[in-house]
Amino acid sequence: MTDQSLIILGASGDLTARLLLPGLGALLAAGHVPGLQLIGAATEDWDDARWRSRVSDSFGFSWDKTRYIQADVTKADDLRAVLAAADGPPAIFFALPPAVTARACSVLLDVDLPPGTRLVLEKPFGTSSQAAAELNSLLTRLVPEKQIHRVDHFLGKSTVLNILGLRFANRIFEPLLTSTHVASVDIVFDEDLALENRAGYYDHAGALADMIQSHLLQILGLLTMEPPTSLDAGELRDRLADVLRATHIWEGNPAAFSRRARYTAGSLQGRQLPGYAQEPGVDPSRNTETLAEVVLAVDTWRWAGVPFRLRSGKAIGDSRKEAVITFRCPPRVPDGLTGYDEHDRLRIGFGPDKLALDFNINGPGDPFVLDQVTLEAGFGPGDLPPYGEVLRGVFDNDPTLSIRADVAEQCWRIVEPVTAAWADGKVPLLEYPAGSTGLTDSLLKP
Numbered sequence: 068m069t070d071q072s073l074i075i076l077g078a079s080g081d082l083t084a085r086l087l088l089p090g091l092g093a094l095l096a097a098g099h100v101p102g103l104q105l106i107g108a109a110t111e112d113w114d115d116a117r118w119r120s121r122v123s124d125s126f127g128f129s130w131d132k133t134r135y136i137q138a139d140v141t142k143a144d145d146l147r148a149v150l151a152a153a154d155g156p157p158a159i160f161f162a163l164p165p166a167v168t169a170r171a172c173s174v175l176l177d178v179d180l181p182p183g184t185r186l187v188l189e190k191p192f193g194t195s196s197q198a199a200a201e202l203n204s205l206l207t208r209l210v211p212e213k214q215i216h217r218v219d220h221f222l223g224k225s226t227v228l229n230i231l232g233l234r235f236a237n238r239i240f241e242p243l244l245t246s247t248h249v250a251s252v253d254i255v256f257d258e259d260l261a262l263e264n265r266a267g268y269y270d271h272a273g274a275l276a277d278m279i280q281s282h283l284l285q286i287l288g289l290l291t292m293e294p295p296t297s298l299d300a301g302e303l304r305d306r307l308a309d310v311l312r313a314t315h316i317w318e319g320n321p322a323a324f325s326r327r328a329r330y331t332a333g334s335l336q337g338r339q340l341p342g343y344a345q346e347p348g349v350d351p352s353r354n355t356e357t358l359a360e361v362v363l364a365v366d367t368w369r370w371a372g373v374p375f376r377l378r379s380g381k382a383i384g385d386s387r388k389e390a391v392i393t394f395r396c397p398p399r400v401p402d403g404l405t406g407y408d409e410h411d412r413l414r415i416g417f418g419p420d421k422l423a424l425d426f427n428i429n430g431p432g433d434p435f436v437l438d439q440v441t442l443e444a445g446f447g448p449g450d451l452p453p454y455g456e457v458l459r460g461v462f463d464n465d466p467t468l469s470i471r472a473d474v475a476e477q478c479w480r481i482v483e484p485v486t487a488a489w490a491d492g493k494v495p496l497l498e499y500p501a502g503s504t505g506l507t508d509s510l511l512k513p
């Protein structure tokens with residue numbers, strides 16, 4: 068009898084190979100869940116040996132307690148066979164295309180789930196607030212909410228979690244994080260990755276759903292929520308839900324406060340890339356954006372009036388991943404002290420992971436001319452990669468780092484006016500060359 072079982076549905080897929088197995092390997096190597104039994108399932112006609120070799124390549128060591136089962140997860144008998152192979156209380160990880168996940172969940176209604184079964188769902192969680200609500204109600208017919216883990220692996224990133232320590236374990240930053248002192252906040256995740264053969268998923272998602280609706284809204288939530296009294300699942304997710312409920316598109320005007328664009332052919336780090344519309348598997352008529360930008364308002368006492376710009380683009384030459392808090396000007400700079408032209412900024416880098424504070428001092432040279440200097444601190448990497456953290460929460464039955472049902476619905480509610488304005492053609496689809504900095508000007512001048 069082993070401690071626990073992890074069933075990966077979609078064992079032959081990209082997520083499993085690139086992120087899930089390496090994260091699991093790191094968790095096991097660190098001594099967690101030593102007795103774990105791992106079951107991989109997919110429709111591919113693989114045998115145990117082929118699966119084991121994928122597992123050991125990813126782990127960097129061999130793991131005997133694993134086997135592969137060929138199964139179509141849309142068939143109840145196949146799902147029963149997979150579950151019957153589990154020795155311990157299973158965590159079922161749905162590493163499947165979203166539509167197949169929804170189908171598999173409805174089929175599970177006809178299958179007896181062992182006590183203690185946990186369901187682990189990937190993003191995108193639904194396609195709209197209504198679809199997310201329907202999926203939520205289906206899932207709670209299978210297991211209680213506390214056994215449902217909706218993955219946002221950004222919540223497993225140590226730098227993202229560092230926002231909590233930075234804000235709530237220091238006296239010096241938190242009192243300044245209010246509309247009295249902050250002029251604007253930018254949350255940017257520009258990647259140098261292009262489509263990388265993921266048209267099947269990405270062409271139906273786009274940058275808004277792939278990055279902003281999920282990861283960047285979680286970062287916004289951590290940056291803006293009121294201090295939790297503890298980091299347990301109830302308290303932290305209550306505070307996150309409060310602030311996301313108060314978040315909406317700036318001035319309620321998605322046509323004016325959102326932008327979308329897709330990359331054209333260009334050169335990225337010495338690689339010649341085709342335009343997005345020419346990438347294999349892309350349907351250009353879907354008008355999928357590879358860059359999305361929105362301005363949001365967080366309508367709370369603390370944040371009312373501060374614009375939050377969220378932006379993410381693919382195939383960007385100057386990859387930039389950071390949250391930047393721009394402070395207001397000081398009320399007055401004394402006469403005789405010249406050269407003030409830069410706001411103070413607190414920058415939280417999500418790769419490289421670092422914290423930087425840009426501020427003005429008299430600096431070198433003429434002591435009455437201001438210079439901007441930067442104080443920088445690097446965060447080392449976390450003990451575990453993000454998927455290792457996510458899986459640790461699953462095995463520990465701790466949903467703190469997973470997205471609660473209402474939060475998943477709120478995140479769709481926030482972006483839905485933007486999706487509707489884009490579908491109505493109210494916002495043009497702009498273009499930028501791959502390898503460029505994307506759209507250069509800003510939607511909102513500071």
Ligand code: NDP
Nearest residue numbers: 077078079080081082109110111139140162163189190191
């Ligand atoms: P892939 O298309 O690469 O893999 C899908 C997997 O599902 C394959 O193993 C496929 O196996 C299996 N599958 C499909 N239909 C069935 C079926 N009826 N029965 C059993 N298995 C089936 O997708 P990804 O791995 O890229 O994505 C999986 C999920 O993870 C998606 O929700 C995606 O949004 C999410 N995600 C992915 C990321 C990534 O980087 N890849 C990042 C973040 C989230 P077979 O072909 O053998 O049927």
